[in-house]
Amino acid sequence: MKRTPLLACALAALAATTLTACGSGAGSGGGGDSVAGGMILGAAPEFKTRTDGLTGLKKVYGVTFDTFKPLDAGGPLTVNALKNGQIDAGNVFTTDPSVKTDHFVVLKDPGHLFLAQNVVPLAAKKKVTPGAAEVLDAVSAKLTTDALVQLNEEVVAEKKDPDAVAKKWLGANGLAAHGTRAAGTRLTVGSANFQESVLLAHLYADALTAQGATVSKKLNIGSRETYIPGLQQGSIDLVPEYTGVLLQYFDKNAHAETSDAVYRALRKAAPASLTVLAQSSAQDTDAIVVTSATAKKYHLTSIADLAKKP
Known part of the structure; x- marks a missing residue:
């Protein structure tokens, strides 16, 4: 159907109003x-x-x-x-x-607005036993950027179940064998409300479960402003994190450019009740x-x- 000038003007006005409405709520x-x-x-x-x-x-x-x-x-x-x-x-x-x-x-x-962002487990210090830390460090030692890209591809693009993808990766990397290193550990593993965080939470939780820990999952909690207080108050005990943005959350004036420098600064800046475990080489910036x-x-x-x- 051919548009009349009047109709075209009306549609243009409607489009402009819609665009303004989209932006007006955010400022x-x-x-x-x-x-x-x-x-x-x-x-x-x-x-x-x-x-x-x-x-x-x-x-x-x-x-x-x-x-x-x-x-x-x-x-x-x-x-x-x-x-x-x-x-x-x-x-x-x-x-x-x-x-x-x-x-x-x-x-x-x-x-260097965005600092190095290595994947790292952040946990309530009193809940992480030496055995649990050993299990989590083993996961971080195997997790690379290429591996993370592939895992995301399977979950996001191929629509596979993130828990199944996590279990498969753990098995392929020798981290799914049953053992007792984390026996006696009780943890609630949480995640932020985006897919990669959920995937990483499954990796940590499933690796700990395989080594005898009693683990529950509390996924898609929300933003850092929600789950960090949860860690400190005990509603969750462990969450996947990223070193650079976490450092800036704890210290707004912090700035470091290399992965190691960011990690060192983060461990110093983290509250005494929390512990930053070994970082992986995987970066998601x-x-x-x-x-x-x-x-x-x-x-x-x-x-x-x-x-x-x-």
């Missing part, structure tokens, strides 16, 4: 005369207040987006919004299979990601390019 950043100034950024709600979130983007790169849209922690809401054009840039994790399958462009971070079309349109290769004039 407008007023990005000014820059590439980012005309863009919507999608990320987890806590990205708005994180040290390496909106504040860090402005401080390190002079980047301010026009609108911040609260979605999820690099999960399907953010990915789909980016694919569908509902947002122009998203905070997505580098191990997400969508980066490859959807040809997203990960913008370089020369200013926060990233600002755009579609290939957006990258081509604005000549984007780095986060710093977002501060340039369009």
Whole structure:
């Protein structure tokens, strides 16, 4: 059907109203005369207040987006919004299979806004026995970035059960044999509300169970602001974490660039009631990601390019 001028105007007005409504609830950043100034950024709600979130983007790169849209922690809401054009840039994790399958462009971070993010178990100190720590350290010793990418591929892209995927990986790496190293340990293993955290929680819980621990799982709890108090108050005892963002959670002024430096600083910054166990070599770093079309349109290769004039 051919659109009349009146109908076209009405549709345009409706589209503009819808876009404004999407952004108005999150607040407008007023990005000014820059590439980012005309863009919507999608990320987890806590990205708005994180040290390496909106504040860090402005401080390190002079980047301010026009609108911040609260979605999820690099999960399907953010990915789909980016694919569908509902947002122009998203905070997505580098191990997400969508980066490859959807040809997203990960913008370089020369200013080291995002610290090294090695996967690490964070636990209530009084609940982790030496045997349990040994089991968890063995998991971390085997977990690599490539392995994590493959595990995510199976769970996210191939829609496999994360618990089954975890058990298969443990078996393939000699970590599923029954033993008694963690016998007598009782733990509740929690996770954040995104798929990789759930997968990692299954890895830790299943490895501990195989070695005689009594383990319950409490998955998809929510953000760090919810489960860290849970750890301290005893509703959960162990959760998968990432060294850099956890360091900035405990110490907003902390900054270290190498994995080892971040890990050392984290162990010092963690509250006395919590313990940071051995980190893995697996890294899943926060990233600002755009579609290939957006990258081509604005000549984007780095986060710093977002501060340039369009």
